[in-house]
Amino acid sequence: MGGETVPCRIENVRGSAAMQPHVSGTEGYAAEADTLLIRYESIPAEQVHAAVRHLLPETPARVLDIGAGTGRDAAWFASLGHQVVAVEPTHELRIGAIELHACPAITWIDDSLPDLAVLAARGEQFDLVMSTAVLMHLDDAQRRQALPNIAARIAPGGLLIMTLRHGPVPPGRRMFEIDAEAIIEPARKLGMSLVFNQDGASRGAENRAAGVTWTTLAFRSPRDEARNAG
Secondary structure, rough: OOOOOOOEEEEOOOHHHHHHHOOOOOOOOOOOOHHHHHHHHHHHHHHOOOOHHHHHHOOEEEEEEEEEOOOOOHHHHHHOOOEEEEOOOOOOHHHHHHHHHOOOOOEOOOOOOOOOHHHHHOOOOOOEEEEEEEHOOOOOHHHHHHHHHHHHOOOEEEEEEEEEEOOOOOOOOOOOOOOOOOHHHHHHHHOOOOEEEEEEOOHHHHHHHHHOOEEEEEEEEHHHHHHHHO
8 A cells, every 4th residue: 555544434424513413421522532532542452451352353353343432442453354343423532533543444433322223224243342431321221222232233153342330420421330230131131141251440540540440241142043042
């Protein structure tokens, strides 16, 4: 390519930020986008996901990053040879991420939980679905609605990895405390098997000082035979 920058693919971009419909759970992110683009990028993705590195696909795979934020994780997966669909509903973060991580292996989509309506219309499934620091933005009813929609995007035998935040809520944000069992049991009812469950401290100095901790969960989706048996 001779050093030429190749832009990411962008789908379903719905105009300027002023035109965007309100998405529940995104409160505060647009106003802080410039700061977050620096803060989130300061912690390498391979550190954030070190605990589940052994679970990630080794061969090129289809990866879905729900709530992709600044694109840090999406860019990391792309660098490992994967094809990535990055979903981010906050216009300011999505545009900033596209500027930071110009990569033809990443397709950016304006979509959101709990429905994931745009992804549902595309009908794609993925070998790996990531939901990093997302579900705490949904209340109980929204989470019950979201989990089947997330599960529907996982290919047979694929993996779902998510992180759940615990601790004080920053001013201006919409967050809820989530017990891991509130995710594990519904996921099992959807046929997914828990393969990883670990609690840990925050890697970010600011969150760590505030007492924020995280739970990392990983689930394996059933293969076609198991789904059909169910």
